[in-house]
Amino acid sequence: MNILTAMSSRLTVPFLDLKSQYRQHQAAFDGAMGAVIAEAAFAGGPWVERFEAEFAAYCGTTYAVGVANGTVALWMVLLAMGIGPGDEVITVPSSFIATAEAISFCGAKPVFVDIQEADCNMDPGLLKAAISSRTKAIIPVHLFGHPANMEAILAIAQEHGLPVVEDAAQAHGARYDGKMAGSMGLAGCFSFHPVKNLGAFGEAGAVITNDGELAQKLQRLRDHGQFEKYQHEVIGWNGRMDGLQAAVLSTKLPFLEERNAQRRQRAGWYFEQLGGIPDLVLPASLPEVEHAWHQFPVRIPCRDAVFAAMQGAGIGCSIHYPVPIHRQKAYHFLGLPEGSFPVAERCSREFLSLPIFPELTEEQVRTVTRVLKLWITRNHRVKNIAFSGKLAV
Ligand SMILES: Cc1ncc(COP(=O)(O)O)c(C=O)c1O
Secondary structure (H helix, E strand, O other): OOHHHHHHOOOOEOOOOOOHHHHHOHHHHHHHHHHHHHHOOOEOOHHHHHHHHHHHHHHOOOEEEEEOOHHHHHHHHHHHOOOOOOOEEEEOOOOOOHHHHHHHHOOOEEEEOOEOOOOOOEOHHHHHHHOOOOEEEEOOEOHHHOOOOHHHHHHHHHHOOOOEEEEOOOOOOOEEOOEEOOOOOOEEEEEOOOOOOOOOOOOOEEEEEOOHHHHHHHHHHOEOOEEEOOEEOOOOOEOEOEHHHHHHHHHHHHHHHHHHHHHHHHHHHHHHHHOOOOOOEOOOOOOOEEOOOOOEEEEOOOHHHHHHHHHHOOEOOEOOOOOOHHHOHHHHHHOOOOOOOHHHHHHHHHEEEEOOOOOOOHHHHHHHHHHHHHHHHHHHHOOOOOOOOOOOO
């Protein structure tokens, strides 16, 4: 019997545990949702306004505009900025596809800049070359909860008179030089999808900004272009946040700092246990950054084989993301062949996200690292033999 399969009867470490926070604060969640139901304040309304005020205060911005999800947040902020057909918006190919979809759904063209090795975020050294007369905005993504190099990106943007919209969908509570992710550019976009560091019990998102005019445009766009019922000033959309999600988010927000600290502690355990292993690249955490550890992505050659072995041993892992955006079928029309963005392409072959969530125990982290180290040791021993996904002892 192969040893990793044999271990699987004893091990199970989930990739995520979405039920435990509800169990810990069930009365508070039930009370908050019950109050919304009693008032039938389902679409927009006072709970949304309350969460918007709380989230803006937390991020240190003047406004937060609650919307239906993170994709809508990105799309609507670009619409509110007047971005449309013929325009280009610069972003990275190493992100969830929503970042590029939002650009495409405005009728604009996504222009990609490769990521840098240091933190797997936008490489500011490549940004200037991607700027053209059609460029209307830059969207850095704070991937995995690690803010991009905002100092360099903002300096280049300013030099070219371009607005920066931060995709902070994975970076709630992360900081760059002490500043909150999402608060440094013209606007910051958040997803509150249930798996995020601050997750709703359904779909939700928000845009934060200090620009009052932009906030007003967003408030109008998300509600069918109206401020007054049935008086539609512009063509908008239904992009509202729902009251139940706002109540859940208000209940969770006070715990976000503590839960991010628990994620940091778990990341620390991984660093202690996985340091110095050949062929295993640990995720960056640059000194100017306070990481939110939405994911803990290691990089490893033969990733698909390791992934299969970990799954076989009962360890929940994930891959963010197996195909960079420019190589997705949906974006083949851009004509960007393999080799266009080598760092993003290599990372997509090597990334393996290990479990990280506040309730993950030290023992579970030890289990994950033990299985990973065992695989690496054995694979090194047989490295000239094509790996079949099952290692004989
Ligand atoms: C980087 C990034 N941008 C945008 C989104 C879109 O957010 P949502 O799923 O709430 O639409 C996500 C969600 O996974 C994301 O990870």
